Amino acid sequence: MHQQKIDEDLRSIAKGNVLSDDWSKKIYSVDASEFEILPSTIIQVKDKEDISNICKYAYYNHLAITGRGAGTGLLGQSLSTGISLDFTKYMNKINELENDYVMVQPGIVKAVLDKELKKKGKFLPPDPASSNFCTIGGMIANNSSGIHALGYGNTIDFLDGIEIIYSNGFIEPLFKKSYSIHDSAKKESHSLRTNKINQLFKLFSSDILQYISLKFPKVTKNSCGYRIDTLIDNSKRYLPHKIFASSEGTLGITTLAKFRILDLPLYRSVMVIGFENILKAVKSVPTILSLFPTSLELLDHSVLCYEKIVRNKFNFKVNNNNNGGTLLFVEFAGDDVVTIELKIQLCKEKLHGYGEILEVTSDNVSCERIWAARKNALNNVMKLTVGSRKPISLIEDTIVNPEYLYDYTLFLLKIYKKYKLDYIFYGHAGNGNLHTRPVIDTASSIYKDLIASLATEVFSKVYELSGSITAEHGDGISRTKYIPQMYGNTIFEIFKNIKFIFDPTNIMNPGKKVIQ
C-alpha cells in the first residue's frame, strides 16, 4: 500500500496527532544509540482505544508498530521503519496513587512520578540515570534499574500489573494477584482472543521450569531476552504480566502499569571513597557488600577527568597525574539512624589504609549533589567522542556475580591491553554490573571485526561466569543476535514460541529480541 494512503487512513482512524513530515521523522529516527532509522509515521496517541484501533489497522495491513518513550534507549530499541507510537504527549498521567501502589500511564517521565510520590513520602526505587527524561513505558520494556537497584530491585520486581494491547488490537488487563491454570482454561473456553495468557502458561512444564532455573544467569539484574524466570514465583503463583518487562515492546503495547511503592527511608548517608585504581576499588566491593548498602557505584578517572564541574563539586583534590584514580559511592539507608552510623563506621574501619574516605554526608543536598555527579557519567563518557572515534556500547552492560568482579575486571583490562584500546568504566559495582566502553575509530577498516572479536571474547567470559550480557540496558538492535548464545537452543525456542503467541505476524517492534 502507498505510504500516503496509509497516512490518510491513520489520520481518519487516530484521535491523536499523526505526523508524517520529514522533520518529525528525522527527530524520531534517533535514540541514545548509534543507529538512525526513519519511521514511516509517528502518532502521538490519545488513549488505549486509539492504540487499539491503530493496532487493528496495522495488523490487517501488516505494518510494524514500535512504542516510543523518551528515546533514551542505548541499543536502538525504539527505532523502526514502521509506525512509531509516542505516549509522552497525552498518555502521561498518574491514574491512582494509594498507600502501597501507583497506577500510571506509560508516557509519564520517571522524575515527574518521583516528585508526586515524594509528596506522599513514597518512592518507586528503580532510578535510571536518565530518570529526568525516561518514561515508565520505556523502563518496563527495558527492565531498567539504576543506582538503587542494589538495595531495592529492578523495574520487573515492582511491576504488579499491566494493561497490554496486542498486535490485533485486543486490550488485555492483567491486574490479578496471580492467575491459576483454572482461570486461564476458563478464559480459553470463553474467548479465543484471550487465550494468550493460557498458551504462555502451557510452555512451562515442571521440567522446563527446573531447566530455566539452572540456565538463567545467577545475578541480581538481567534484561537479556524474555524474563521467563519470573513468571512463576516460589509460591507457584503464575504472574503473566512479568513477561512484558524486558520485552522491548515486542509482545504488545503497555497502556497502564501498576507498581508497588515503598516508604522513603527516614535516613541515608553517602560515602565517597577514593582508590588508586579500578582494581583496588572493585576488590573492596565484597567487603562493602557485607554491610548491605542500598547503593554501591563506581566512577573511573576517565569519566571524572572529563567533567570539571564534578571535580569542583567534590570536596576533594583530584591529582591530575593520578590517571588511575577511581571512586566508589556507597549509600546506607533505612529508618534506624544508629544502624546507619554503625555501618558507616564499620565501612571506614574495613577500608582503613586501603581506600581514602573523601566525604561522608547525610544531608539531602549533599547526597543529591553526589548522585547527580554519578548520574552524569554517561554524558561525560559521550564527551570522549572525537569525530569517528567513539566509546562503543556493545559490551557496556555486562553483569557478573560481584564475587567475580575483581577477576572479571582484570580480564577486561587484559583484553583492552591486547587490542591496545582506550576505555572507560563506571556503573553499578555493587551488582557486578560495570558499564565499560572501548574507544574505537568507527571509520577504521578493522572496526567491525574488532568489535565482533571483543564481543565474542567478553560475552564468552560472561557466559562462563553465569552472568548476563545485559543487566539493565537491554538487547535492542545491537545485542539481539547474541541472545541465542546466551541462553542456548532450548530456551531460545521458548522465546520464539512466546513471540509467536503474542505477535504471530511479527509486527510489534520487529528485529528486537527474536528475529523471525
Ligand SMILES: Cc1cc2nc3c(=O)[nH]c(=O)nc-3n(C[C@H](O)[C@H](O)[C@H](O)COP(=O)(O)OP(=O)(O)OC[C@H]3O[C@@H](n4cnc5c(N)ncnc54)[C@H](O)[C@@H]3O)c2cc1C
Ligand atoms: C544518559 C543515560 C543514562 C542512562 N542510565 C540508565 C541507568 O542508570 N539504568 C538503566 O537501566 N538505564 C539507563 N539508561 C537507558 C534508558 O534511559 C532506559 O532504558 C530507559 O528506561 C528508557 O526509557 P525511554 O522512555 O527513553 O524508552 P525508549 O528508549 O523510548 O524505548 C525503550 C523501549 O521501550 C519500548 N516502549 C516504550 N514505551 C512503550 C510502551 N508503552 N509499550 C511497549 N513498549 C514501549 C520501546 O519500543 C523500546 O523498545 C540510560 C540512558 C541514557 C541516555
